[in-house]
Amino acid sequence: MIIDILSWILLLGGGLLGIIGGIGMHWFPDVYSRQHAAGTTDTLCAMLILLGLALQAGFSLVTFKLALIFIFLLFTNPTASHALANAAMQGGLRPQLERTAGGDNP
Amino acid sequence: MIEVFIDIILLSFIAVTAVAILRMTNLFAIIMLFGIFSFLSASLFAVMDAVDVAFTEAAxxxxxxxxxxxxxxxxxxxxxxxxxxxxxxxxxxxxxIVTGAVLVYGTLDLPAFGDPEAPAQTHVAPYYIDKAVEETGLPNMVTSVLASYRGFDTLGEVVVVFTAGVAVLLLLGGKHRISDTGTNEIEKNEHSLILRVVAKFLIPLIIVFALYVQFHGDFGPGGGFQAGVILSAAIILYTLVFGLDAAERVIPPSILRILASLGVLIYTGVGIVTILLGGNYLNYSVLGDSKVAGQHLGILLVELGVGIAVFAVLLVIFLTFAGRGRP
Incomplete structure (x- = not known):
């Protein structure tokens, strides 16, 4: 029962973070801040959902596979964000450091 | 109820993606949208319980x-x-519009999804469901249908993949290469330490996963096609991070060409061996002491051939494309 509640808290928390990340993607003004929204929230969002699913599954082979996906995401997600930001930097895209007067950022 | 809801959401996402692909002019974004399109289809297949198809579509x-x-x-x-x-x-x-209307009109006569009276469900499917596990000894029915009952079809698919590889080599391979460089994005990027370390950590894991998919195909979703794709993805990751020359030192293109032929040869060879042992072409029952053991061995060998062929052909295609702009 307690495990069930805990897993649902984790699942809902993960889902909430996913939605926040999606909003951030549209809200932020340039590539790098959007990366921040997508990268950081996505990593934690996937982690929380996987943890929640692992608690739902109990201790079995499924849990082990979920743990493997967990490790895989733990390494690939931040690396992908890093590679993307790096590619944008090398491609000559400068971060937008100040609020532009007539920009579309709220 | 919830499945219908998920189906509707996924299908509408697919439609939105298709329209977006049509309206865009940036090819890079279009390719990314194609990836999303495939991933949505894979999710749809997974919802429909076609896990093997979903796996292949995703890979x-x-x-x-x-x-x-x-x-x-x-x-x-x-x-x-x-x-x-x-x-x-x-x-x-x-x-x-007329063609679309005719097609939509045609769907009205189609049986409903999962209808037990549908022709697809009444023809050979009940036989597979009843006998497949018993006759081949494999818990995963999809693999036994793919590699044994419909082994001839799968041979055709492998030959198609092989032909694609040969065609790419004939068109783009060879020694003469375009001399003006600058188009080759893969070669010039100096990649950061993080990328190199993570790639070195991940590539062995991807290879192990590919082998798992290859040999676990008898028992769960997986098999030669998916394993070959995943294995070539590992080498492609290596190529992207460490450069084309390093990758060609790891797996020389000449060996890849031999591997591609070897995969098809294993598949057809198994068929020849079954003829020599007195069976029909690709009837694996004669390979082992008992029928089930023979089927098991045959499916294992055939899947191995598929895996090797798919791996080598995809890598040949990628390396030929990537090596095109090199001086």
Whole structure:
């Protein structure tokens, strides 16, 4: 029962973070801040959902596979964000450091 | 109820993606959308309980195709030219609308999804469901149908993959290469330490996973096609991070060509061996002491052939594309 509640808290928390990340993607003004929204929230969002699913599954082979996906995401997600930001930097895209007067950022 | 809801959401996402692909002119974004399209289809297959198909779609459609298309636009250009339409093309539009209406009308006669009375469910499917596990000893029915009952079809598929590889080699391979460089994105990037370390950590894991998929195909979703794709993805990752020359030192293209032929040869060879042992072509029952053991061995060998062929062909295609802009 307690495990069930805990897993649902984790699942809902993960889902909430996913939605926040999606909003951030549209809200932020340039590539790098959007990366921040997508990268950081996505990593934690996937982690929380996987943890929640692992608690739902109990201790079995499924849990082990979920743990493997967990490790895989733990390494690939931040690396992908890093590679993307790096590619944008090398491609000559400068971060937008100040609020532009007539920009579309709220 | 919840499945219908998920189906509707996924299908509408697919429709939105398709429209977005049509309306965009940036080829890079279009390729990314193609990847999303494949991934949505894979999710749809997974919801429909076709896990093997979903796995293949995710690996081939969303994974490798995206990389191959990216390698292609690295050689050409990233922007589609705007075609200015001066007058409306009423004739093509009406043809499309009429064809679409006929097709929609045709779907009205189709049996409902999962209808037990549908022709697809009444023909050979009950036989497979009843006998497949008993006759081949494999818990995963999809693999026994794919590699044994329909082994001839799968042989055709492998030959198609092989032919694609040969065609790419004939068109783009060979020694003469374009001399003006600068188009080759894969070669010039100096990648950061983080990328190199993570790639070194991940590549062995991907290879182990590919082997798991290859040999676990008898028992769960997986098999030669998916394993070959995943294995070539590992090498493609290596190529992207460490460069083309390093990758060609790891797996020389000449060996890849031999491997591609070897995969098809294993598949056809198993068929020849079954004839020599007195069976029909690709009837594995004669391979072992008992029928079930023979089927098991045959399916294992055939899947291995598929895996090797798919791995080698995809890598040949990628390396040929990537090596195109090199001096």
């Amino acid at each position: 081939v459609g969303a994974g490798i195709s995206t990389v191959l298309m990216l390698a292609t636009i690295a050689l050409t250009k990233t922007q589609k030219e705007k075609v200015s339409v001066s007058h409306r093309h009423w004739l093509p539009l009406s043809v499309v």
